Amino acid sequence: MAATRFLPIALALAGAVTAGTAGVALAGTKPEALLPGVTAPGGKPEALPPEAGAPRVAQGGVCTPAEQAVLDEAFAEARTRMRQAIRFVAERPQDPHVVRYFGTASVKQVRWTLERIALRLDQPGTFGTSCNDPRGCNRDIFAYSERGRPHLGFCARFFRSPEEGQDARFGVVIHEMSHLAAGTDDHAYQPANVRRLAQENPQLAVLNADSYEYFVETLPQAMVRNGAKLAR
Numbered sequence: 488m489a490a491t492r493f494l495p496i497a498l499a500l501a502g503a504v505t506a507g508t509a510g511v512a513l514a515g516t517k518p519e520a521l522l523p524g525v526t527a528p529g530g531k532p533e534a535l536p537p538e539a540g541a542p543r544v545a546q547g548g549v550c551t552p553a554e555q556a557v558l559d560e561a562f563a564e565a566r567t568r569m570r571q572a573i574r575f576v577a578e579r580p581q582d583p584h585v586v587r588y589f590g591t592a593s594v595k596q597v598r599w600t601l602e603r604i605a606l607r608l609d610q611p612g613t614f615g616t617s618c619n620d621p622r623g624c625n626r627d628i629f630a631y632s633e634r635g636r637p638h639l640g641f642c643a644r645f646f647r648s649p650e651e652g653q654d655a656r657f658g659v660v661i662h663e664m665s666h667l668a669a670g671t672d673d674h675a676y677q678p679a680n681v682r683r684l685a686q687e688n689p690q691l692a693v694l695n696a697d698s699y700e701y702f703v704e705t706l707p708q709a710m711v712r713n714g715a716k717l718a719r
């Protein structure tokens with residue numbers, strides 16, 4: 488039913504509270520630029536680059552071979568980073584990095600969510616993907632998930648995102664997959680808001696998609712580089 492395809496997740500969660508965000512978003516979108524006043528210091532400018540450099544738009548959301556290659560690489564990187572993140576939390580549940588993003592919340596719940604995301608990333612046959620579908624994309628959106636349908640859509644802004652750093656392509660994949668696999672919501676966007684949420688409302692931080700994205704994107708670098716070896 489077209490009218491309910493993008494039902495905002497927040498409406499479906501009893502007692503859901505938004506933290507410092509405003510405006511209407513699609514379910515599971517990651518539209519930072521739609522949320523005035525939440526840009527972190529030094530963060531991305533609200534103004535977006537012109538569309539001229541974006542990949543060619545496929546009609547109806549079919550991914551071009553070039554887009555599919557970018558997606559495959561981002562998903563592969565997301566799988567690798569999720570394994571590192573799960574091991575990090577298992578070995579260092581009290582690490583300041585865990586506290587920074589999830590405060591005093593249950594580490595078991597953090598692990599459960601990370602494991603759900605990782606498991607679903609390893610089951611690509613259980614969800615669909617699309618690229619630049621005008622029914623779900625606009626110029627501000629990186630990607631979106633849909634309620635009631637195992638599907639992730641990726642938009643032009645995703646294909647302009649970097650490989651590393653804030654809002655890296657693998658991080659956007661983790662964000663969207665957290666909605667699909669673990670039922671997270673968007674309570675706060677952007678690193679500064681996410682870290683504040685961890686301190687002020689850890690029960691919401693463990694349900695917040697960007698918290699997982701930034702937790703993994705900023706996992707201590709020695710962990711990312713050395714694989715099995717933890718940073719000291």
Ligand SMILES: [Zn+2]
Nearest residue numbers: 515516673696
């Ligand atoms: Zn989201």
